[in-house]
Amino acid sequence: MGYPTTHRLDERVALVTGAARGMGAAHARTLAALGARLVLTDLDQDELDAVANELRDDRHAEVVAIAADITDADAPERLVGAAMSTWDRLDILVHNAGIMHDFKTLADTTSAALQPYLAVNVLAPFDITRAAVPHLRRSDSPRVIFISSQWGQVPDGHSYGYMVSKAAQLGMMKALAQELVADQILVNAIAPGAVHTRMVPDHFLETEVAAVPLGRLAEPPEIASAVAFLASDGASFITGQTIPVNGGALLVGI
Structure with a gap:
């Protein structure tokens, strides 16, 4: 896939979490194709x-490539530190x-059942962003991009941990965007609908395909294209926004 020259990311350093497969691996491939240097992390x-x-x-x-549990207390400094010790920039x-x-x-x-979702989807990104901000301030094109979900915008019944945490993630994105705009750090989110990855159960895929107006699920590179845009100079006047990538699903209320 070709990209405009405004999308080039040569010399820039990107940290991608959950990068071993699915959407995370697609983000890594797309950012690498645009010239970015990468710190990738996942559990395996x-x-x-x-x-x-x-x-x-x-x-x-x-x-x-650094295997890490992003909920560990030392993970933010390990991951951010890898970028700084290798390239002295993030x-x-x-x-x-x-x-x-x-x-x-x-x-x-139970409320206890919500904790793992909040830990991974909200608290860990908060801590990593907090560790990264002093270094992002030195960048001439700093970006923070959250991969949220359409179900953080419009809940779809059950699965409270996922939907509550994704909604909280979008609220956190807006709060960070408001504060960090003074440092010219742009903070945005992407809200995919159902994406064809191993995370999505087969029975869920069947119901979602039937409901999406475009008649199919998104493929990971289609989400990565939105990441590429938000990371690029082409998005230099966008902050505090959520970009839906859902095949028209929200048009019909799913």
Whole structure:
């Protein structure tokens, strides 16, 4: 896929969480194709290394791959520190890591069950952003990009942990955008609908395909294209916004 010259990210350094497969791997491939250097993280070092080696071989990309649980207390400094110790700069955060639906009703959901969703989808991105901001201030094109969800905008019944955390993520994005605009750090979100990845259960895929006006699910590179835009100079006057990528799903209220 070709991109305008305003989308080039040469020399810029991007940190992508949840990068070992699915959307995260697609974001990494797209950013590498545009010239970015990458710090990639996920739980599984072998899967992460496979993506990193692919990018080195196919894109001649500069990549650091670090297995980490982003909810660990030391993860933000480890990940941000890897960018700084390797390239002495950090320009782009892509908060992609997330926990998917559990499809439980209110009666079957406790407040304790919400904690893992909040930890991964809200608190970890907050802590990583907090660690990164002093370095983002030095960038000439700093970006923070959240991969949220259409279900953070319009809840779809069950799965309280996922939907509550994704809605909180969008609120946090707006708060960060308001504060960090003084430093010219642009903070935005992408809200995909159902995407064809291993995270989405088969029975959910079947119902979603039938409901999406375009008649199919998104493929990970289609979400990555929106990431590329928000990371680029082409989005230099956009902050505090949520870009829906859902095949028209919100037009029919799903």
